[in-house]
Amino acid sequence: MAPCNTCDSIPSPLARKGNLYLWPPTAHTLGKIRALKQRAKIKKAPNAAADVAAIAVDTGMLETLLLKLTGVLTEEEVKDTRALFMDSDREPGLGDFGHIRPLSELVAFSDSAWLMDILRENRLISHFQPIVFADDTGRPFGHEALLRAWDADGDMVAPGLLFDRATQAGVLFQLDRLARTCAVEAAAKYRLRGKLFINFTPTSIYDPRNCLRTTLNLIDTLGVDRSQIVFEVIETEKVADMDHLTGVLSYYRRNGFKVALDDLGGGYSALSMLPDLRPNYVKIDRALITDIDKKETKAVITRRIVDMCHDLDIQVIAEGIETEREEAVLRDIRVDYLQGFYYGRPQAEPVTEKLAPPQEPAA
Known part of the structure; x- marks a missing residue:
């Protein structure tokens, strides 16, 4: 089976000149776009149907046009309008419809040259944060790989910005x-x-057999033991398609990997997934961990979660630990593993020896 053409290829930059075709959600939105074309004296692209706004884009003017469109349309209209940018004068055909995207996505893509450069030049590195045994915090159980990226000036890009813009x-x-x-x-x-x-986002994998093929091949080529790897579902609360997530996790398990759910306790939906997904590990949401030594309700809820997971043969990781007092409560609750700045910040090289005694982060 061939690798995934979507996951394994970085999109080319938008052409400097071409035609923009827009499919607005309502006649009212179409009217606003046509009014903008008249006011700005924008040329109409050829071969346009009556319900399509077709705009000829001169060299270097696409970003300006998109800015004008976002200025006259509401946020919902930008999201619901479908867009196709073509670098030729031919009418869109069946082969082009797979490239139609929300106008909001086209706007974000046109403003993301810095991100495309990072992806094309692979200016990415993994940092590792240790996860330790709760009953022996000097002994690493494993590490979480956390992505880091640098812009053209050598400055680190915030991970949240990186994934949000992507x-x-x-x-x-x-x-x-x-x-x-x-x-x-x-x-x-x-x-x-x-x-x-x-970490992985379920919505980034539409077919695990294709989307994960490059990853699996690399793991085997480099001689990494598959049983050593735990694929961790992030943004659990945003999962909308349980069948899809179940299929992805089943694929991981069939291929010898372990799976984990992140942010358990942050909302009801993650808890409701446990009977069907049965992950090997869960991570308790750090909102429950912070100040758990000071708030009895947090300790009670966390204890119930830990007991429930152990009854289901699921091991529990508490993350976000920053103090000795939080650690003491979690050890009493019988959490299996611990993670947080108290044991080490993410760094370029993983811990290979026994950890130094933990220290509380400076205020």
Whole structure:
């Protein structure tokens, strides 16, 4: 089976000149676009149907046009309008419809040259944060791989900005795939021992047999033990298609990997997934962990979650620990593993020896 053409290829930059075709959601939206064309004296593209707004884009004017469109349309109209930008004068055909996207995505993509450069030049690296045994915090159980990126000036790009813009610009598939391969390559380079937790967003994998093929091939080529890798579902509360997520996790398990759910306790939906998904590990949402030593209700809820997971043969990781007092409560609650700045911040190289005694982060 061939690798995924979407995940394994970085989109080319938009052409400097061409035709923009817009399919508005309502006649009212279409009227607003036509009024803008008249006011700005924008040329009409050829071969346009009556219900399509077709705009000829002169060299270097696409960004200006998109800015004008977002100025006259509401946020919902920008999201619901479908767009296709073509670098030729021919009428869109059946082969082009797979490239139609929300206008909001086209706007974000046109404003994301910095992100495309990062992806094309692979200016990415994995940092590792240790996860320790609760009953022996000097002994690493594993590490979570966390993606880091640099812009053209050498400044680090905030991970949240990186993934948010990738989602908006329609390149989350590509970023998620690069994050997975980056983590595997770094684990092989440092001969990582223990478990390797690799984050993934379920919506970035539409068919695991295709989308994960490059990752699986790399794991085997580099000689990384599949049982060492734990694929961790992030943004659990945003999962809308349980059948799709179940299929992805089943594919991971069939291929010898472990799976984890992140942010358990942050909302009801993640808890309701446990009977069907039965992950090997869960991570308790840090909102429950912070100040757990000061708020009895947090301790009570966390204890119930831990007991329930142990009854289901699921191991529990508490993340976000920053103080000795939080650690003491979690050990009493019988959490299996601990993670947080108290044991170490993410760093380029994983821990290969016994950890130094933990320290509380400076205020």
